[in-house]
Amino acid sequence: MNRLSATSKKLLGDPALWVTTRSSRPGAPIVSPLDGIEVGTYPICEPVDVELALTRARAAQSRWVEKEPAERAKILETFTALVWKYENELLDLIQGENGKARSHAFEEISDVAMTASFYAKKGPGWLKPERVPGVLPVLTRTRVNHHPRGVVAVIAPWNYPLTLAVSDGIAALMAGNAVVLKPDSNTVLCALAAKKLLEEAGLEADLFQVVPGPGSKLGAPLIEGSDYVMFTGSTKTGRNLAAQAGEKLVPFSAELGGKNPLIVLEDAPLARAVRGAVKAVTSNSGQLCISIERIYVEDGIWDRFVPAFTRAMKKVKVGANHSWKTGMGPLISTQQLETVTRHVDDAVSQGATVLTGGKALPKVAPTAYAPTVLTGVTDEMTVAREETFGPVVSLFRVKDAEEAIDCANDSEYGLNASVWSSSRRGARIASRIQAGTVNVNDGYIAAWASLHAPMGGMKSSGMGRRHGKEGLLKYTETQNVATSLVLPVQAPSGVGEKTWSRIMKVFIKYGK
Known part of the structure; x- marks a missing residue:
């Protein structure tokens, strides 16, 4: 038996079990670049499957958002441990689907583990409400909240089939979102392995769903039904997806080509x-x-x-x-x-x-x-x-x-x-x-x-960033809550507008 096929059966069983579909679908072949041998199949999703995944994700996200960030972090910590537990199996999957050398596959596993551990440690603190100075010291108080966007669509390429399938999703999940992933058709097994390990770590199944299939069919319904789109791939495709997202006013981030x-x-x-x-x-x-x-x-x-x-x-x-x-x-x-x-x-x-x-x-x-x-x-x-x-x-x-x-x-x-x-x-x-x-x-x-x-690109190499605080908070809606503690910020009764404007001028010039 081909090594990829053996590892896939051991880790995943039937790949179809991890794909969201309304009913049985025709299978597409999985071919290993290492030897050109077909080692299995996965179901090709249709637009109705994307709609089902989005509906399930939205329902699950309404429950997930109620969990404290520290609870979400614990799942990411467990996921990190599982990545290392299944290191050899993941190495086999990455190599078998992508063809890269084993040392290069190890870079992927390291990156996924580091990213999950990083956001588990930093995420809870970054997601806390922030106190910032109000317009009038003592008289006002301002707080910044970070609310999850809802359902994040991740469209991932084949070149880093584990890292780019799950690392962006890790940040989105930490921020309180659900994720619907469309992996490249060449590297579906790695995406399914990521889903399997997240579920084993304690994540509700519908919070991270996988819908493999052609982007020409699945891209539009995925963008239309999501609240944020993260894409990694070519500049040409990125421009097309950005245009679709812009038409629907769906926030969009992308890492694109480079020379x-x-x-x-x-x-x-x-x-x-x-x-x-x-x-x-x-x-x-x-x-x-x-x-x-x-x-x-x-x-x-x-x-x-x-x-x-x-x-x-x-x-x-x-x-x-x-x-x-x-x-x-x-x-x-x-x-x-x-x-x-x-x-x-x-x-x-x-x-x-x-x-x-x-x-x-x-x-x-x-x-x-x-x-x-x-x-x-x-x-x-x-x-x-x-x-x-x-x-x-x-x-x-x-x-x-x-x-x-x-x-x-x-x-x-x-x-x-x-x-x-x-x-x-x-x-x-x-x-x-x-x-x-x-x-x-x-x-x-x-x-x-x-x-x-x-981390991200300038010029035609992308928009938005992954990693760091920015890579987490982009998956949130920022909310400004400003409270007047004594009086509304307007001229009090009995004070004329001209007099009030002179008072405000003093605050503006010297009050900060």
Whole structure:
């Protein structure tokens, strides 16, 4: 039996048991990128199933909101423990559905556990009513309340099938909402595993529901029936969903595409920069919204960095297995392999040079592709501007830091960036990069894992933020309750409006 199939049966039993449907539905195949073998099916939901899920979620949320945040936090703490209890099973599911290397799958499990634990600890305090200064000291009192929005729709992609299926939902649940999740059709099992573990942790079943199926059919009813939409995926799809949400005045947040730059300056720690750049390019086979696709190397270090980086990329061990020694797995699908191949072939046909890679590896897996380094890339080439979403990076020589900054910012995207230099100089340069997260002497993990800080994109890379206090409170409606303790804030009886305006002027000028 295929390892994915065996683990799925052990953890989930029949996947259909965890999907919300009105009646039995035709099944869609689950195919593992590791070997191209079909390992099971899941029911394809219809719009009426989405409507059912939303109705159930709304009823459950009316009960969930009555629980104190500390009670919700206890469920998240239990969920955290269960993630670690089922670590090996979750690793198998992530690898089996996505194809990524085991070490990269572990990053997902770590992220989910960290996020759940973080919001369990911080959420209750952040959700408490806040006392703020009133308009008139002593005479007025103002409080800010945070009410859950209701039902949150999460539309998740395939590249991080566990993290992006449940981590945004964790924050929404902590804030008192119910969640209806539409996972990508390639990675349904990981979403169902998240639901299973949440229920095992004590969460009412209808508070987190899964409705797999085509976005073209399910997206509209999901948006229309929800109170907030969280989307992770391509910029093109994000724009379409944002338009639908805007039409219905449904609040919308999104992490979208990126063409993320990495800068290597002359004073960079060379060995660390090489190792970090390789990680940032090949993690999850480059299928990471915040992975690096452009590297700008200062002239003074070019002749040392490029050969060392190319050698290191050649040494990345590509495999389709469960070994911790494998450095990179195959791509998710034949469609993604075709995209990566098209970008590289187009660049080569227009004069780009392949320093290493540049080819598929069918003997490794049906969709495996070699880690690839390009030079001589120009703006006319597809790979220069479009998101490739594969283990492909283009190297550019720049004369100094100023040119590197200009080149890094010359993109419609602004999701993630990386700067390698002395720490103090690197931080100064990082503040000038037009990206929602910028890592200094790290590729992407330092910023992503800084859960106290918000994470998201600038420009065409998204709107809104996940992580931090902002990532929790976006799932709430903020309410201002202001109380006049003695008299209404207006001219008292017997005091003329002109006299009152003079009194108010004094308060306004000197009362704060």
